[in-house]
Amino acid sequence: QKLELGFATDQLARVSAEEVGNAIRACCEDGRYKANAQRLAALMNREDGVGETCDVLRRFVAGDLLTGKWRRNHLEYKRSLVSRRYENQRAPNPWKTKAWTSDLGERYPVMAEYW
Known part of the structure; x- marks a missing residue:
């Protein structure tokens, strides 16, 4: 609007x-x-959507992918998910939903409106 x-x-x-x-x-x-x-x-x-997309991919491959930064970040994110899952298994029931949805709300602000 x-x-x-x-x-x-x-x-x-x-x-x-x-x-x-x-x-x-x-x-x-x-x-x-x-x-x-x-x-x-x-x-x-x-706008040149295809050209811009190619530039973004080139920068990603030359930067984060080839330097190993993306892999380190990805592995750290996976470790945090495993850690959170372990914590949620021990948490009381109402907190399980809150723990998972809070991450989604932070990553996708538009989803925070629905919780």
């Missing part, structure tokens, strides 16, 4: 049919939503 490309609502489970209808109506009738979407589409069409 910050870019005014559409109309934001609350979580879908908490939205009434009337609110959804109002949001759809606003997007269809308000010309600025369409104009902003067209402007964003033009920006996206000018």
